[in-house]
Amino acid sequence: MEFKLNKIEDWEQVVQEILPELKHNILLLKGNLGAGKTTFSKYLLKALGSNDEVSSPTYAIVNEYHTPKGDIFHFDLYRIKNIGEVYDIGMDEYLDRAYLCIIEWPEVYEEELAGQPYHEMRIETTPEGRKICFS
Template sequence: MEFKIDKIEDWQKIIDQILPELQHNILLLKGNLGAGKTTFTQFLLKNLGSQDEVSSPTYAIVNEYDTPQGNVFHFDLYRMKSADEVEDIGIYEYLDNSFLCIIEWPEIFEEEISDLLHHEMSIENKGEYRVINFR
């Protein structure tokens, strides 16, 4: 699925299309700094019924959010230096005990979870608009 958006309100249209397609508990979220990964996550969690304030997990590495469906864990692996470091934070426990794990900057750990069922979403900032691909 590919989408093009040019204003923040358009994220809701993306969520409306993607939410029914979420079948797996892992969502790899790719995009450059400032592409809109956290903004997407804010809209997604609101639509999942979370009352929590959603923020980037850049420094915490992982944020936990409550939803009626279960826990959602939001990771930012940007500062991780190796797959071993990601494993050391207990990522497999999170994956096993979540309704959904959203993983920003997943590239460093992508090979390790390639065999697990997951979705992938990329956000490309084109200046005046963004192109979103979801699979």
């Protein structure tokens, strides 16, 4: 699926179209700094019924949110240097008990996901706004 965003409110429509397609409990978010990964996450959590305040997990590495469907864990692996550090934060345990794990900057962990089903969303900034590719 592909989307083009011109204004921040367009995220709401993107989320409404993606929600029915979320079949797996892992969502990888890729994009440059400031592309909108956390903004997308805010709209997604709201649509899933969370009343929690959503913020970037840059410093905490993982934030936990509650929804009527289950717990959502939002990761930012930007500062993680190697796969050992990913396991040190307990990634497997989070995956086992999550309704959904949203993982920003997943590149350090992506190879470990071979054979597991997951979704990927790429957010590119363009002069007109944002281009979103979801699979």
